[in-house]
Amino acid sequence: MNSLRHHAPYxxxxxxxxxxxxxxxxxxxxxxxxxxxxxxxxxxxVGAFSALxxxxxxxxxxYLLYRRINFRDLSALVTGIxxxxxxxxxxxxxxxxxxxxxxxxxxxxxFGGTGHNVFNPxxxxxxxxxxxxxxxxxxxVQPLQKLPFTIDESVSILQGPTATLKLGGxxxxxxxxxxxxNFPGTIGSTYTLIxxxxxIYLIARNAAKWYLxxxxxxxxxxxxxxxxxxxxxxxxxxxxxxFAGSLFFVSVYLLNDPVTTPKxxxxxxxYGFSAGLMTMFFRYNSPFELSAVFAILLMNxxxxxxxxxxxxxxxxxQTATEKGGTNE
Amino acid sequence: xxxxxxxxxxxxxxxTDGILLHxxxxxxxxxxxxxxxxxxxxxxxAAVSVAMLVCFVPTVFLSGLIGNRLPxxxxxxxxxxxxxxxxxxxxxxxxxxxxxxxxxxxxxxxLICVNSLLMYSIEKVQNKKPVAVLTFALRQWLGACLIxxxxxxxxxxxxxxxxxxxxxxxxxxxxxxxxxxxxxxxxFGFLAALCRLIHRLILSFSLKAxxxxxxxxxxxxxxxx
Amino acid sequence: MSFFDWLxxxxxxxxxxxQEKEPALSKPFLPFLSSxxxxxxxxxxxYDLSKPLSKAQLSHIxxxxxxxxxxxxxxxxxxxxxxxxxxxDFLCADAIDDEPYVSSQLNPLLHCRTEIVTALNWLAxxxxxxxxxxxxxxxxxxxxxxxxxxxxxxxxxxxEGRYPMEIRAFRNLGKNTLxxxxxxxxxxxxxxxxxxxxxxxxxxxxxxCVTNPCNLEVTIGTSVDQVLERCGxxxxxxxxxxxGAMHGILIQNPLHxxxxxxxxxxxxxxxDRQEQLYNCIGCGRCIEACPSGLNPHKLYRCVTTNHAQxxxxxxxxxxxxxxxxxxxxxxxxxxxxxxxxxxxxxxNAKD
Numbered sequence: 001m002n003s004l005r006h007h008a009p010y011x012x013x014x015x016x017x018x019x020x021x022x023x024x025x026x027x028x029x030x031x032x033x034x035x036x037x038x039x040x041x042x043x044x045x046v047g048a049f050s051a052l053x054x055x056x057x058x059x060x061x062x063y064l065l066y067r068r069i070n071f072r073d074l075s076a077l078v079t080g081i082x083x084x085x086x087x088x089x090x091x092x093x094x095x096x097x098x099x100x101x102x103x104x105x106x107x108x109x110x111f112g113g114t115g116h117n118v119f120n121p122x123x124x125x126x127x128x129x130x131x132x133x134x135x136x137x138x139x140x141v142q143p144l145q146k147l148p149f150t151i152d153e154s155v156s157i158l159q160g161p162t163a164t165l166k167l168g169g170x171x172x173x174x175x176x177x178x179x180x181x182n183f184p185g186t187i188g189s190t191y192t193l194i195x196x197x198x199x200i201y202l203i204a205r206n207a208a209k210w211y212l213x214x215x216x217x218x219x220x221x222x223x224x225x226x227x228x229x230x231x232x233x234x235x236x237x238x239x240x241x242x243f244a245g246s247l248f249f250v251s252v253y254l255l256n257d258p259v260t261t262p263k264x265x266x267x268x269x270x271y272g273f274s275a276g277l278m279t280m281f282f283r284y285n286s287p288f289e290l291s292a293v294f295a296i297l298l299m300n301x302x303x304x305x306x307x308x309x310x311x312x313x314x315x316x317x318q319t320a321t322e323k324g325g326t327n328e
Numbered sequence: 329x330x331x332x333x334x335x336x337x338x339x340x341x342x343x344t345d346g347i348l349l350h351x352x353x354x355x356x357x358x359x360x361x362x363x364x365x366x367x368x369x370x371x372x373x374a375a376v377s378v379a380m381l382v383c384f385v386p387t388v389f390l391s392g393l394i395g396n397r398l399p400x401x402x403x404x405x406x407x408x409x410x411x412x413x414x415x416x417x418x419x420x421x422x423x424x425x426x427x428x429x430x431x432x433x434x435x436x437x438x439l440i441c442v443n444s445l446l447m448y449s450i451e452k453v454q455n456k457k458p459v460a461v462l463t464f465a466l467r468q469w470l471g472a473c474l475i476x477x478x479x480x481x482x483x484x485x486x487x488x489x490x491x492x493x494x495x496x497x498x499x500x501x502x503x504x505x506x507x508x509x510x511x512x513x514x515x516f517g518f519l520a521a522l523c524r525l526i527h528r529l530i531l532s533f534s535l536k537a538x539x540x541x542x543x544x545x546x547x548x549x550x551x552x553x
Numbered sequence: 554m555s556f557f558d559w560l561x562x563x564x565x566x567x568x569x570x571x572q573e574k575e576p577a578l579s580k581p582f583l584p585f586l587s588s589x590x591x592x593x594x595x596x597x598x599x600y601d602l603s604k605p606l607s608k609a610q611l612s613h614i615x616x617x618x619x620x621x622x623x624x625x626x627x628x629x630x631x632x633x634x635x636x637x638x639x640x641x642d643f644l645c646a647d648a649i650d651d652e653p654y655v656s657s658q659l660n661p662l663l664h665c666r667t668e669i670v671t672a673l674n675w676l677a678x679x680x681x682x683x684x685x686x687x688x689x690x691x692x693x694x695x696x697x698x699x700x701x702x703x704x705x706x707x708x709x710x711x712x713e714g715r716y717p718m719e720i721r722a723f724r725n726l727g728k729n730t731l732x733x734x735x736x737x738x739x740x741x742x743x744x745x746x747x748x749x750x751x752x753x754x755x756x757x758x759x760x761x762c763v764t765n766p767c768n769l770e771v772t773i774g775t776s777v778d779q780v781l782e783r784c785g786x787x788x789x790x791x792x793x794x795x796x797g798a799m800h801g802i803l804i805q806n807p808l809h810x811x812x813x814x815x816x817x818x819x820x821x822x823x824x825d826r827q828e829q830l831y832n833c834i835g836c837g838r839c840i841e842a843c844p845s846g847l848n849p850h851k852l853y854r855c856v857t858t859n860h861a862q863x864x865x866x867x868x869x870x871x872x873x874x875x876x877x878x879x880x881x882x883x884x885x886x887x888x889x890x891x892x893x894x895x896x897x898x899x900x901n902a903k904d
Contacts, residue, residue, distance in 0.1 A: 007879070007887045007889070007890035008799065008800045008801070008874075008876045008879065008889050008890055008893075009798065009799050009800070009876040009879045009880045009889065010792060010794050010798045010799075010801065010820070010822055010824065011653065011798045011799070011822075011880065012879075012880060012882075012885065013568075013880055013881050013882075013883070015881075015883045016831070016883045016884070016885065017831040017834055017883045017884045018831075019883070020834065020836060020883050070831070073831065075834070094501070106514055110517070110518075110521070112832075113832065114831070114832050114834065115831070115832030115833050115834045115835065115884070116832065128505060131504070131505045131508065131510070132503060132504055132505045206838075258834050258835050258836040258837070259834050259835050260835075261835070261837075263835060263837040263840055263848065263850070263851075264837075264840065264848075265559070265560060266560045268837075269560075311848075311867075317557060317560075318557065321557045
C-alpha cells in the first residue's frame with residue numbers, strides 16, 4: 001500500500017525549517033522598503049545581488065559536495081539579506097560579493113552546510129569585508145537622496161554617528177531621527193522602530209527569543225549609562241549606543257540565529273549577556289565601529305561551551321532546589 | 329582494479345614519509361603558529377626555515393644520539409635549552425636574508441625552540457640509529473618548509489601581488505586579509521582538505537584504472553593520510 | 554512550571570495539540586457486531602446482586618467474562634487479584650484520551666454514564682477505596698457535548714496539562730492506586746448484570762480520509778478493512794494507524810490486521826509527507842517541548858553517532874517515548890523513533 005518510512009508521530013506541527021527561515025525573511029523585507037525610501041533603487045540591487053549570490057553559492061556548494069540540493073532551504077537567503085543590510089549604501093558590488101562568497105564558501109559549506117556551521121555565516125562575511133576593506137565599509141551618505149548606480153565624486157561621503165561616538169564625540173541626534181533612522185548609516189540596520197516591530201513579529205512566531213535579545217541589551221545599556229561622555233544624559237547615551245549603529249539590528253537578527261546559539265535557556269541568557277559585555281569591550285577597544293558583529297562571532301565559538309556548562313549546572317541546580325523544597 | 333598502481337603510489341608515499349605522508353603541518357597539525365604567522369610572505373618563511381634548520385635539526389639529532397639515557401622530565405627541559413643556544417648562530421644567518429626580519433617576526437623565532445614539532449620529533453627518535461634520526465629530522469623540516477613556502481607564496485601574492493618583495497601582479501585586487509593570521513589559518517585548512525582530496529582521487533583513480541567493474545567505487549580508500 | 558524548569562530547559566511539560574475529537578465524540582457509539590458476539594452464550598455467575606460483591610467475586614466474574622483492560626492490555630481479573638493484598642487509596646476510572654482524534658474511552662463514559670459509575674462504585678466498595686474519581690482530560694476545546702462535573706455523585710476530575718498526560722497523570726497519586734479503563738468498567742457491568750462475555754472493544758475510527766468518523770463497538774477479531782468499510786473512506790489513505798496519532802503502530806496489511814481487545818482507535822490519514830529534507834537547525838524547540846526535561850536533539854546525535862555513554866549520561870532512559878519532540882521538530886527529524894531505538898541499543902548499566 002505504501003512504502004514510505006513512517007514512524008510514530010503521524011501528525012506533525014505545521015512549522016518547518018522553511019517557515020522558520022521564511023519568518024526571518026518576512027521580518028527582513030520591510031527594511032528594504034525603508035532603505036528604498038531613503039537611498040533610492042541602488043540598495044535594492046545590492047540586496048538582491050547579495051541574496052541571490054548567497055543562494056546560488058549554497059546550491060553550488062551542495063552540488064559539488066554531493067549533498068542533496070534543497071531548494072526549500074532558505075537559510076542562505078537570510079544570510080545574503082543580512083549581509084546586504086549591514087553594508088553601507090555606497091558599497092561596491094565586489095565587496096558584497098566577497099563577503100557573500102566568504103560567508104558561504106568558508107564559513108558554511110566546509111563545516112557541513114545548513115545546521116552545522118559553527119559561526120554565523122553573515123557575521124563572518126561581514127567581519128571579512130570589514131577586515132579587508134575597512135575604509136569602504138564605513139562610508140555612509142546622507143539619507144533622503146537618490147543614489148546613482150555607480151558611486152562617483154558627486155556623492156558626498158559622511159561619517160556615521162558610531163564613528164563620532166568612537167572618537168569620543170556626541171552625535172546630537174534627536175529621538176525621532178534615531179527611531180526613524182534618518183542619519184548616515186548602513187542600508188538596513190538603523191530603522192529602530194521597524195526593527196522593533198519585526199522583533200515583535202519574530203517573538204510572536206517563536207523565531208526569536210525575547211530573553212536572549214533582552215539579556216544582550218541589558219549589559220550594553222548598563223555600560224553605556226555608566227560610561228557616558230561628559231555633558232550627556234545617561235538615557236541619551238543609551239539611546240545613542242543602541243540605536244545609532246547596527247547594534248540593535250544585530251541583537252535581533254544575528255543573535256537569534258538558531259544554529260549558532262546555545263540550546264538551553266540559561267545558556268542562552270549567559271550567551272547574550274557575555275555577548276553584550278564583549279560588544280561594549282570591543283566598542284571601547286577595537287579600531288572598527290562594527291563591534292557587535294565581532295562580539296557575536298567570538299561568542300559563537302563559545303556557544304557549545306555554554307551548553308556544556310548548563311548541562312553541568314543543571315543537576316546541581318536541581319538538587320539545590322529539591323533541598324530548598326524539603327526545608328520549607 | 330590495478331594493484332600495481334596502488335602499490336607504486338604507496339611506495340612513493342612511504343619513501344616520502346614526512347613530506348607527503350604524515351606531513352607535520354597538514355596532517356599532524358604541529359607547529360601551526362610557527363608556520364602561520366611568519367609565512368605572511370616568502371622572506372619571512374625563508375628566515376624561519378633557515379632558523380629551523382639550524383635549531384631544530386641538530387637538536388633532534390642530539391636527542392637521537394643520547395636516546396634514553398636522559399629521563400623524560402629532563403628531556404623536556406634540556407632539548408629546548410639546546411635549541412635556544414642554537415638560536416644565537418641562527419640569528420646571524422637570518423640577518424643575511426633580511427636585516428630587519430629578526431626584529432619584525434620577533435617572538436616566533438624563540439617559538440622554534442619550544443614548539444610541538446620539536447617535542448614530537450624528540451620523542452619519536454628515541455630508539456633509532458643516528459642516520460635514521462638525521463633523515464627523519466630533515467624530512468620533518470623539509471615537509472614543514474615546503475608547505476610553509478607554498479603558503480607564504482600564496483599569501484604574499486594575494487595580499488601584495490608580489491613574490492619576495494618583487495611586484496608581479498599589478499592590476500589585480502588585493503586581499504589584505506591574506507596576510508593576517510586569520511587568512512593563514514583558513515588557507516591551511518583548505519590546503520589540508522585539498523591534500524585529502526588529491527589522495528582520495530589518486531586512490532580511486534588507481535583502483536578504477538584496471539577494470540570497468542562498478543564495484544570498485546565502494547572500496548574508496550580513506551586510510552593513510 | 555517551576556522557575557527552575559523555566560530557566561534551564563524552558564520546558565513547558567509537553568505541547569498543546571488540536572484535539573479534533575468531534576464529531577466522533579458527541580455521537581453515541583454504534584454497534585458493529587458479527588455473529589460471534591450475537592451468538593455467544595451468556596454465563597451465570599450465581600452471585601446475589603442484592604448484596605455488595607466482594608473482591609474475589611468481582612475478580613471471578615472478570616475472569617469468567619474474559620475482560621481485558623484496554624489501558625494496558627492486561628486481564629482485569631489479574632489486575633484485581635494483584636491488588637487484593639494492599640489497601641487502595643485511589644480508585645480511578647481512566648477516560649483520559651489525550652491524543653488527538655481518539656475518544657474511545659470518553660465516549661462510552663458519556664453515553665453509558667450510569668453503568669460505568671455503578672461498576673466503579675462496586676469496585677470501590679469492594680476494595681474500600683478512600684477516593685474514587687473519573688479522570689478526564691481537560692484541554693479539550695470546541696466540544697459539542699458538555700462533560701459534567703460529577704456523575705451520580707462521583708467526581709469527574711479534569712486532568713489539566715499538556716499532551717503527554719495519560720503517562721504522567723497518575724504519577725503523584727502514589728502506589729496504592731488502581732486505575733481501570735472506562736470501557737473495561739462497562740464490560741464488567743455487563744458481565745455482572747447480564748452475564749455477557751467480553752467479545753467487543755470500543756474503537757474510534759477517524760482521520761482525514763474517513764467519511765463518517767465515529768466510535769464503534771466492534772467484535773474482537775473484525776479486520777481493519779471491514780471497520781473502514783463500515784465508516785466509509787472518502788479517498789485512498791496513505792497510512793493506517795492502530796492507536797493514537799502520536800504513538801500508534803502503522804498497519805501494513807489492513808485485511809489481516811484484527812481489532813484486539815486493547816485496540817483504541819483506527820486512524821486513516823492521507824499525509825503529503827515529504828522525505829526528511831532538512832538538517833537540524835538547532836532551534837531548541839524539542840528541548841522546550843520535552844516533558845521529561847531532556848535534550849532530544851543531542852540525544853539524537855549521540856544515538857546516531859553511537860556515543861552510548863554520553864547518551865545515557867544525558868538521561869536516555871528517562872525518555873517516556875511520547876513523541877512530542879518529533880511532533881514539534883521543524884526539520885522533521887525522527888527524534889522519538891531514533892531515541893527509542895537507542896534505548897534498546899544501549900541498555901542502562903544500572904539495571
